[in-house]
Amino acid sequence: MSEALLQDTATRIEAAYRELYCTDGFIPLHQPCFGGREQEYAATCIKSGWVSSAGPYVEELQKKLAALSGARFAVPLSCGTAGLHLALLCCGVRPGDEVLCPDLSFVATAAAIVYCGADPVFLDVDEDTLSLSPDALEVFLKTHAQRKGKECWNRKTGKRIAACIVMHNVGFPARMAQLQEPCRAAGIPIVEDAAESLGSTLDGRMCGTFGRAGVYSFNGNKIVTSGGGGAVITDEERLYRRCLHLSTTAKKPHPWRYDHDAVGYNYRMPNLNAALALAQLEQLGGFLERKAAQHAFLKEKLAGVAMAVLGPPQGQPNHWFLIARLTGTPLPKLIAELARRKIMARPVWSRISRMKPYRQYLCADNRHAARIARSVLCLPNGIMAAAGNRPVPSGGK
Ligand SMILES: Cc1ncc(COP(=O)(O)O)c(C=O)c1O
Structure with missing residues (x-):
């Protein structure tokens, strides 16, 4: 790969982003956008004193998340x-x-699998969805799985295969139907x-609503x-109640006595955080529209650059980041060159099976994962940056 190609690729990317963001300054991979009622709701919490692990915003958020996702329950x-x-504990995952x-x-x-005392089994992902591959799942189940009654066992290791985590990578919906069918048949x-x-949606349904339970994150780098x-979302009332109970230290309901009927966890969301989440969720539709519009703008500007802007083969992504597969430039060099130009970029993810604490676990021949980790890049698609900016079709508010 020539230095000239690297410089040309970085120059084209930089030009597109400077035009979109209208700044000569640093462009982060992501920045939160607080353009709604965040301050008002947070001030209400502080004034009322309800800042901790109970309060009206937590209850409202529970309802809002269920309504928005289409799931019956949210925690x-x-x-x-x-x-x-x-979610894993409530689906019955046990040590061993x-x-x-x-x-x-x-x-x-x-x-999270290791927290349960269980062993992860690392399978390959699809080249296009970047998410768990139905082919890899099928090969693994054919060569390892044996159904016994309602359960599935690994006939090579003698361990129970208690669950399967499907992750919708960078908001690209996984091939749920092709993953659900064999899992259902195997009892997983x-x-x-x-x-x-x-x-993100697939066949008009929100990602997170296909499995027995779905999990969202509202970390600072999320949409x-x-x-x-x-949050955990689910349609199953028993699972919901168990999840809520375990998240609140498994305390037995009583007006004043401290008694706990299991080893629970203090995993509750504080009211102050729920206030922020609610104000943000009110803007989700606008965020999604703006991200889609910016994505279209960047894709057009980056046509002909030595990389392919990726989109999922199915469903509607949330355009969390701009995802691109490099065709001629090595990823570390381009990330370094963009950093020099004050534009933040990151690899899509690394292979977990190659990290020290996880090398001991079963791992298939994950060629796609290896190739994607080497060549697929996340570039910014921040909402804040384009608020009020010119070139992007207005889309949202
Ligand atoms: C795929 C995936 N799983 C789980 C998490 C964990 O979420 P949190 O950071 O809220 O614990 C994140 C993000 O941080 C993630 O990207």
Whole structure:
């Protein structure tokens, strides 16, 4: 790869972003956009004293999330990682089990499995959805899985395969139908890691509503933020009640006595964070429209650059970032060159199976994950930046 191609690629990217963001300054990968009633709701919490782990905004958020996602129930939590942990526990994952998951994800996907005392099994992702591959799942199940009654066992390791985590990578919807069918046949419940895919839809349904439970994150780098926070959504009342109970230290209801009927967790979302989340969710439609418009603008400006702007083959993504596959430029060099030009870029994710704490676990031959980790880049698509800017079709408000 020539230096000239690297410089040309970086120059074209920089020009597109400077035009969109109308700034000569630093362009972060993401920045939260507080353009709604965030201050008003936060001030209400402070004035009332309801800033901690109970309060009216938590209850409102519970209802709002259920209504918005289409799930029957939602449990707001302190972060998405806590949501994954509880969702797995509530689906029955126990110490000694195995849980299938994509090799290419944020580390929380696998960490939550290990929190349960279970072993992650790392499978490959699709080249186009960047999410768990139905082909990889099928090969694994054919060679390893054996159904016994309602459960599925790994006939090679002798361990129970207790769940499968499907993560919608960078908001690209995974091939749910092709993943659900074999999991159903094998008796393996699906937990959706929808941390990055709030607002993404597949066949008109929100990502996060296909599995037994779905998990959102409202971390500061997500499309909607509560500072820190997350949620579990589900249609199952028993799962919802268990999740709520475990998230509130498994305390037995009583006006004043402290008695806990399980080892629970203090995973509740504080009211102050719920206030932010609510104000942000009120703007989700506008955020999605603006991101889609900016994505179209950038895609057009970047045509002919030595990279392909990617979109999922199915469903409607939330355009969290601009995702591009490099065709001639090595990823580390381009990231460094863009950083020199004050534009932040990151690889899509790294392979978790290659990280020290996770090398001990089962891992398939994950060629797509390896290739994507080497060549697919996240570029900014921040909402704040374009608010009031000229060239982007107005889309939202
Ligand atoms: C795929 C994925 N899973 C889980 C998480 C964890 O969410 P949180 O940071 O809210 O714990 C994140 C993001 O941070 C994520 O991107």
